[in-house]
Amino acid sequence: MTGEPLPPIEALETPTVDVEALKTVEPGAGGLVITGRRRRGILRSRSATIGAVIVAIFFVIGCIGLALLTIPGLDASWKDQNLGGALKGPMYDGHILGTDSLGRDLLARVTVGVGVSFFIAFVVTIASLVLGVTVGLIGGYFRGPVDTFFSAMTDVTWGFPVILLAVMFAGMLEPGFATIILAVALLSWAGVARIIRGYALSLREREFVGAAKAIGIPSWKILLVHLLPNVVAPILVLASYYVAVTIVIEAGLSFLGLGVQSPVPSLGAMLSEGRNFIRLSPWQTILPGAVLAIAVLGFNLLGDGLRDLLDPRLSRPQG
């Protein structure tokens, strides 16, 4: 290691440069501290835009997928088998994205898979947010025994690996939409509750809450009118992240065969099925894998962007 001084460290910059002196530097002269940060800000908001575009595209695909899944008569598109034309690559005989091991159209199956994935992710996220925000706000606002009870519940729930419970549920109940949603939502609210409780704790000390209390506004109204609007920012950020996490969990469960059951296509199951033919024809694995990865990336980018914009203190949840 050479003896050169430490690399540019703000440790040495901040105290050595008199703050007062810096404040009076002309704006045109360029700030000492700001330059790096400004550039990164633009970079981040660009990633948020990319994320938003990906999410929007997938949202449309997902809606089409759900239509294909639910509207009677359209199911032929993803159900019809043709063993003669199995495991083909893109542009084979009218199948734009090729076919799977049973000769079913991959474009339709991926589209439905996205729909299934999004449907589950959105329902779970909404359920987790409703439950988590309720528990977090009430616990943080009222404190006392209510809070102790809610916090203990949150802690216990939070310590449970989501996938573990989902696997157990899938085993005990019938695997399928409802089981996944129930299992994941039953656990992931806890992460929301922890964060929202933190907000409620600090919000209850603010003047407007004190003022509202003083003029006799009932607690439920304070919660709804004064606290809830102030946690909208973290809720939006958390929503993006939770959709991403839930998509991964859903695909993981389907991958294990404990998710949505055949013949309804899901990205995880398609991956797992494609894996059996991976030497023969890797395309059937690459396609759902790529779709999944891009969708998750989209929500993560959107979450990162929203977080930097709205509330940099939040951290990303993990499965």
Added chain:
Amino acid sequence: MTVAPAIPPMKSPSTSLLEVRGLTTVVEGDGWESAAVDDVSFSIARGEIVGVVGESGSGKSLTALSILGLVARPVSVRSGSVRFDGQELIGLGGRELRRIRGARISMIFQEPMTSLDGAFTIGDQMIETVRAHRPVNREAAETMAVTMLDRVGIASARQRLRAYPHEFSGGMRQRVMIAMALLLHPELLLADEPTTALDVTTQAQILELIGELRREMGLSVILISHDLAAVLDVADRIVVMYAGRVVEVATGEESFVSPLHPYTQGLIRSKLSLRDRGRPVAVIEGQVPGLGHRPMGCRFATRCPNRIDRCITVEPALVAATDGPRLLRCHNPSAWVEP
């Protein structure tokens, strides 16, 4: 210890330990730079306490950090010389500088809470300092630490070695900082606002301690403070800085009894007015010009009651004042009238 400066001293005592000449430290930005320390010269003799005084923004802390090479981008030493015991420090390699830092020149800082590493016991931090410079084992280093803590007035020093910084009061923490700085019996101590974060009583105790240690250990001290009155009692000489420049150098007594520079006079006037109730509070209007706003003439011109036309266009030089070895940078000094 060798007492033999290799260079002929300028106007300072021949035993000068540290000789700062033309020190210029700049702050760089996108396409601009500005000297936060601008052509600063002064010296300090062995066993001397020099107070460096000025408002924030005067460049006094940066001067101290520049001496030890503790500046990093966007701040850098542009030119000048710092001779310590005959050795040039500017441009010295990191390894050589590290050999001097903490062993021959030590530094203490304003906020002893944040300036100590809160994750380690003070014992660990002191032993580490000793062992960075001396090939001794833990026990020997510990003994040195205990001796020094004892000396600065920490009761039951050996037990306190196991305590963390947050377990001390502010004054005690600063004592720990001083003990840590003096562990290896350095020749020079740079004290950057050592008492600013402390209450008045503790302030006096810490300054008194520094004075005692100077006598005992033959220590030279550069005492940096924004508070002229606080350092007057202990400092042998006072260097007054304003906007990166030295504006007056005088003995402690002279600066107080007959300050020459209007800025020094202003500092003393405002201090006196705070001390004696009933007098109207005197303040120096305005503030130190920022890095980008340095006037072309005298830097104090914008706030100076003695300003004449020349002050706005021509910056005065730092020259010997009429009486004795005092230095002054002013076109139009006026005699001090005690308010």
Added chain:
Amino acid sequence: MIRYVIRRLAYTVVILFVASIVVFLALRITPGDATNFVVTPISSPERFEELRRELGLDRPLIEQYGVFITRILTGNFGASDISHREVAEIITTGLPYTVWLALSAALLVYGLGIPLGVIAALRRDRWPDQVISASAVLGLGIPNFVLAIILIMIFAIGLNLLPVSGASGPMNVILPAIVLAVEPLAVVMRVVRSSVIDQLGQDYVRTLEAKGLARRRIIWVHVLRNSLGPVISLAAVQFRSMLGYTLIVEVIFRWPGLGSQLVDAVLKRDYLVAQDLALLLTAVVIVLNTLADIGQAYADPRVRVQVTNA
């Protein structure tokens, strides 16, 4: 500090107790009960009743829970009705594999994540930082079973360097460990990076420099030690999430650990085994969480004061 540890341990026992109730009840909320899985539709009602008695399902819930918890606490797990294997045997064969995989992954997460995070912080906004930070974004974005398949395609099938699956040799652990490690590794790199940047801005760093310490020591001893708090507090979440993903990763790589045993048991409707394994894995997470909390209190003497006074 001791008071804190005791309190934290007591809390852990409570959580473990609640977890056992959750696992226990998770099986009782099923329509019907476990006999559904064992008794085939052609079984006679007599056989059905007999089985309920055998399994103790005709007794009150409290009593059933008592039997369940006694079984677990005495380590007298019993044998599966489906596979006729001893649960204890399943655990003792599976556990070493899971521990092996987990330790390999943890080695990657912390052994790589901490130094890379520090390097990114020291070379902030220059190429090492940009490479490391961009990889972190990718690592966070990619679902780990997708990554698993990509790695299998490249290293096992394409380059034929590593085994596709199984646990036949020491090379087998490499791919699953990487897959399991990627997400937490990305998180650790990011957290260490921002934490180190934050610490480098603290006053004490300047003091350490003024003391004449070597730069190496300042960074890898003082700054690092002060930066680890967030990493340790994050460890709890990471254990939990890694343990969940173990189930998937073990299945993908046919790794014979507890995770794949659990999935196997669930798929075979082997409810006794599934229940015990689930409780065991949950207990592991809870205990590791406790250790992480206590570790954090040890790492930062200031946190220690706060939690003790809380």
